[in-house]
Amino acid sequence: MRNTLIVARRELGGYFATPVAVVFIVIFLALQGVLTFNLGNFFDRNAADLVPFFNFIPWVFLLLVPAITMRLWAEERRLGTIELLLTLPISQTQAVVGKFLAAWAFCAIALLLTFPFVLTVNYLGHPDNGVIATGYLGALLVAGSFLSVGAALSAATKNQVIAFVLAVAICFVFAVASYPVVTDFLSRSSPALADLARRLSVSERFQSFTRGVISLRDVVYFASFIGFWLFLNTVIVEHRKAD
C-alpha cells in the first residue's frame, strides 16, 4: 500500500509539473460549462438540479479521460523509465494501481473544481443536494472506469495516438451499450445480448446515481469493471514491458 501511494504521489505531481493539468482542467470546466448552460438549457428548465450537468459528464470524460491515460504507460516506455520503475523493489500491481489512483485523484480534483455549478443551483433554488452528491460519486466512478480502460490500452502500445483512439473507441462502446440504437439492433438478432449490453453499460449504471440511488449492484459493477481492467493492465505490463 505504501509503495502504491508513493507511485501515485509522484505521478500526480507529474501532472501538475507539466501543462497537462491546467489544460485538462480548463478544457473540462469550459466544456462542462458550455454544455450545461447552453446545450443543456440549464436556466430554461426551471428546475433546481444538475441533471444537464450530469447528462453531459460521461461524454466529456469519454473525450478527455483517454487524453490523460494515453501517456500513462506509453510515456514510461518512451522515456525508458519503465525499466527503472519496474526494477525498483515494487510489484507490478503496485505500479499499476498507483498510476491509476493518481489519474483518478486528478479527475477527482477536476470534478471538485466544478463546485460553482453546485453553488449556482443552490443560489437559484433548493436542489436536493443528496442527489447531487450521489451524482458526483457516479461521475467519479465513470471517470475511474474510463481511466482503467485507457490505462490498460496505454500499456499495450508505445504509440500514444493509438492508445488514445482505442481508449475512446472502447469507452464509447461501454457508454452507448444501453442506448436504444444498440439494444434495438441487438434485440432483433439476439435478445439475450441486448440484455447483456444494457447490464454492461457504464451510462445505464451512472443514470441511477444521478437519480440519487446508490445500489450495491451498481457499486459492485463499477468495482469489478475497474478491477478487471486493472488486472488486464498488470498482465499487459508484464508481457509487454520490455518490447
Added chain:
Amino acid sequence: MTALIEIERLSKRFGTFTAVDDVSFSVARGEVLGFLGPNGAGKSTTMKMLAGFVTPTAGTARICGHDVGTDSMAARKSLGFLPEGAPTYPEMTVVAFLRFVARIRGYAGRELDERVDAATGMTTLASVRLQPVETLSKGFKRRVGLAQALLHDPPVLVLDEPTDGLDPNQKHEVRTLIARMAPQKAIVISTHILEEVEAVCSRAIIIAHGRVVADATPAELARRHPSGKLDDVFRDITMPKPAESAKAA
C-alpha cells in the same frame, strides 16, 4: 570469495532471434566486471535479465543468492541498477526524483535526507539539486541515474554504460567513484570504451552474438594480440574472420 552475482546458462530469444545464448558467469565481492561487446551483442539484454526487467527464456540469475525470477523483491533490494540511457522523469527536480526512489527503497525521515544527500554528494550533483532533470546536460542526467543506483548502498551494482556522454573529467570522476566502491561490492559495467576497462575493471567479458567469447583480466586479454592493445583483441574476437566471411559468401 562469495559470488554476489550468479548467472547460469541464461538465454533470451525474441521470436527466432537469439539475443542472449547460454551465458554463464559469476561476479564476487570486490570484482569490477567490464561487460564488452559490439552494439546488439546482448549486453543490455543480459543486464536487463539480471535486473529482473526482462524474463529469461531459459536459465537463472541470482543476486546475493536471491533468484531474480522467484525471489525478485529480495534481489531488487540488493541491486543498484542504472538502465541503458539513464532514464529519469524529466519534469522532476534532481532531489524530488531521488527522494521518490529513496521512499520506494523504504527510507523515511532523517535517514531519507541523509541517503539523498550522500548520493548527490558522491555524484557531485549538489549544484543542480533543485533543477528539473530535463534542463540538465547529458552528463548530469547520467549522474542522476547513477545517484539513484547508489542511493541505498547496494552490494551489487549493474551499470549500463555509466560514463556514456560524460566529458573526460566526469568520466574520470565516475571511474574513481567505481574504484572506491569496488572493494565492498560486486559491480558490472557495460561500456564501449576499452580504456575504461583497463582503468577500472578487474575482469572483462566479451560477448558477441549473445555468447561469451572471452572472460579474463584486461591484461590477459591484451596479451592475446601481438600489439598488446585491447582494441585489437576486441576487433579480433568480435569481427567475423575474413576467411569465414569469404566462405559464407
